[in-house]
Amino acid sequence: MQTTEVSDGIVFAYTDSGRLPKDDYLTVIALHGHTFHSGTFQRMTDAARGLGYRLIVPNRRLYPGSTSYTPEEIAALQPDSPHDIFAHTLEKQGLYLLEFIDSVIQVHGLARVAVAGWSLGALFLTLVVGAIAQVPEEVRSRLKEHVRALILWDPASVMHGFAMPSTGDWQTPLFDERLTPAARVSSFTEWVTAYFPHPALESRRFESIILDSVPNPPRMRTLKDAAPEELAGMVDLSAADRGDSGVGDETFWPTTYALTERKLFNKEVRDLWGDGVSFSMVYGDASVVAVIWAVWQMEAMAEKSGIPLKVKKIPGANHFPMIDDIPELFEAINSCVED
Template identity: 85%
Template sequence: MQTIEVSDDIVFAYTDSGLPPKDDYLTVIVLHGHTFHSGTFRRMTDAARGLGYRLIVPNRRLYPGSTPYTPTEIAALQPGTSLEIYTHTLEQQGLYLLEFVDGVTQVHGLENVAVAGWSSGALFLTLIAGAIAQVPEEVRSRLKVHVRALILWDPASVMHGFAMPSTGDWQTPLFDERLSPAARIHTFTEWVTGYFPHPALESRRFESIILAPVPNPPRVRTMKDATPEEFAGMVDLSAADRGDSSVGDETFWPTTRALTQRILFRKEVRNLWGARASFAMIYGEASVVNVIWAVWQIEAMGEKSGMPMKVKKIPGANHFPMIDDILSLFEAINSCVED
């Protein structure tokens, strides 16, 4: 892994697929999600050059090779902190990541860049979008030239403050306290990597979303036959308790929802990014309930604001197209860039 240092001595480690065998290529910078770090994108990284793309995946703070949160930052992101301190700390993470985007663009001479945030990383992508107002004009000018798209990819409802309607006795396995900690991880992994044949997504009716794995799913879940070594190379289970889970705590939902609205659907923010940068969202049509619900809420926000996002559905894909549907994923990202 390579590293880049940004302000306040913060270091981000990242993987880079390298130069494709052509001059006119798109670089995709992806922010990973909760637990699953840059190692999750290894197959996508290996495939990128052959498909004509460059893929760069930084590890967010708390994950291998990157600077962990300070004790002060960890405390600021815990339930019970003041919302002002929580918001300031979150926005600071967006600024650090925006500095990473600018830094890696300069170091590698990148011309055309799409920045995507996957799963929980979609909140950090949102924070990057808002941080454009905090950087000097010199940095802003560079970003306006090179960044062609800001993409929410399979956003997680809990990270954007979207409470779901009642699901009866069902809970997201990672937060189901009826399960032991070990059982939560196992059950969550089987659930989040599954395929869900939602029957009527166009209805935007919660009742049409399948919550739990079904018998005889349309495809075998991702990584079903992964070796323990392969799985270990994708995850860091310790990051959750060191600050990554608390960011999406229910007490912060009104704040993260307001941030999503204020950043993504504010004319001043979009103007700062310039006309070349599209605000977009992609998702797998067979992804988990938390993703489908978040997509619908964000779509509704865009419609209400009069500033809709480009939305691209990946047919048949679940939450892990970076493993199972790499070509379709790159094509979806590329469609967010094309005018």
Template identity: 30%
Template sequence: MAKPSGLHILRDTGPPEGSSTYTTVVLLHGFAWHSGIFSKLVPLATDHNARLVLVNRRDYPGATPYTPEERAVLEGALTSDPAIAREQLLAYAKECAREVYALLVQFVTDNDIPPAQPEANEGGIVLVGWSFGTNWMTSLLANVASFPVNDVELAKYVRRVVFHDPPYHTLGFPSPEDPYNPLQDTAIDPADRTRIFANWVSGYYAHGDTLDTLERRTPLTSPPPTLSTLTDADRAAALYPAPGDPGGSDALLLVGGIQSGLFAALFERAIALPTAQAEGDGEGKVTDGWADVEVRNVWCDRSVWEMPWSVWNLRARLESEKKAGKALRDVTLLRLNGANHFVHWDEPERALAAFLASKSEADP
């Protein structure tokens, strides 16, 4: 029997009335925000023939807190040799992936959702991980070939995995010269960094197309940072700083994942097609690694510098890997011009359309 998931479904819009071809969009949030930040997508579900499932990760409201033993892995990685820490965190990431997998299996078991019809761009599941939540997407893709198939063959349902505006470090890319992030700013009181980060990351930025024209610090005054437009009630329903505060689970994973090379290792495994079946876990049969599942990177060109820098590196890496003849997953890029990191709040119609758009609408 599959291990239960510790994740929490915050909201499920249910199937659109009368539809047998709807797409189920499962959304996982980022760093210090929970899935309440996707609430503006909810009223749009029916018009897009979609069912939206908003999921909170471990340590966020409604989900299972991490145990002392699980936290010890994150804490220990900060002081371990990087190679040892990477192996410890790879095992940790596999358990995170298993929890997403278990949630999807249970959801398919409990709900008569339409199977995927990739050619028609209908049905099935589109799985979205926003920002830091992209780590759960790469973890799943990196490990799914080793997860057993029992009564539910998820490969018949999951047709797209979306990296929603990921920062460069979640894909394991190196930082540029003169990087800036309030979370590492020693001039800011540690107790205030997560909240200042929330405002910084929600800004709109004017970038050029080269490294020296990436604006690191100062957002535009118009449009204003998304956080500044939220009411107190909006913030209370979506902002949850504790996991991102010093010693929080997301903060520990962020630092340990960068220091150990975890994120780079996950990304390499995630985009590579398995060359052979991995060993199972003692029950069921092994999947083929979702070889036909599309991986889509939706990126916003007015986001904070970490996101454009991420997609520039991603595009270069994909081109390099393909020239080297490596077998890769089907990775597409979709650019949202003028949008920022909170496009799902500021322009929810546009964000949902990007998750659901056909492959022909992605960047060439």
């Protein structure tokens, strides 16, 4: 892994598939989600050059090689934290990540960049979008010149404050307190990597979304036969209690909803990015309920605000196309830039 330092001495470790022989290739910078860090993108990294792309994946803070949160930041992201301190701490992470993006653009001479935030990373992408107002004009001009797309990729409802309709006794396994911590992790992993053949999603009715795994899914769940050492290189379970799980706690839903509305669907923020960047959303239509519901809410927010959000569906993909559907994923990301 390589590293780069931003303000306040914060260091980000990142993987990089490397420069291509041509000059006008698209570099995708992917912000990872909860538990599954940059190692989750290794197969996508290996495939990137052959498909004509460059892929850079930083480990967010809390994850291997990058600067951890301070004790104060960890405390600020716990459910008992005051909402203003929670919001300020999150917004600071968006600024650090935007500085990371600017840094690798300069270090590697990147001409065309798409930034995609996957799962929980979609909230950090939202924070990156808003951070454009906090950087000097020189940095803002450079970002406007090189960033061609900002992409929400499989956003998760709980991370943006989108409350789902009543689901009875069912809960997202990661936040199901009826399970032991160990059972929570294993149940979440099996659930989030599964395929869900949701019927009639075009109806936009919650009843059309499958909540839990089905007996005979259309495809075997991602990583079912992965070697233990490959799985170990993808996850860091310790990050959950040190900040990541707190971000999705129901206590903070009003705040994360407000941050999403204020940063993604704000005309002044969009104007700062200029006309050359596409604001987009990519998702797999066989992904988990939290993703499908979030996609619908994002579409509704875009319609209500009158601020455009381009939406690209990957048919048959689940929450892990960076493993199972790599060419289709790159194509969807590229279409956000080219269309």
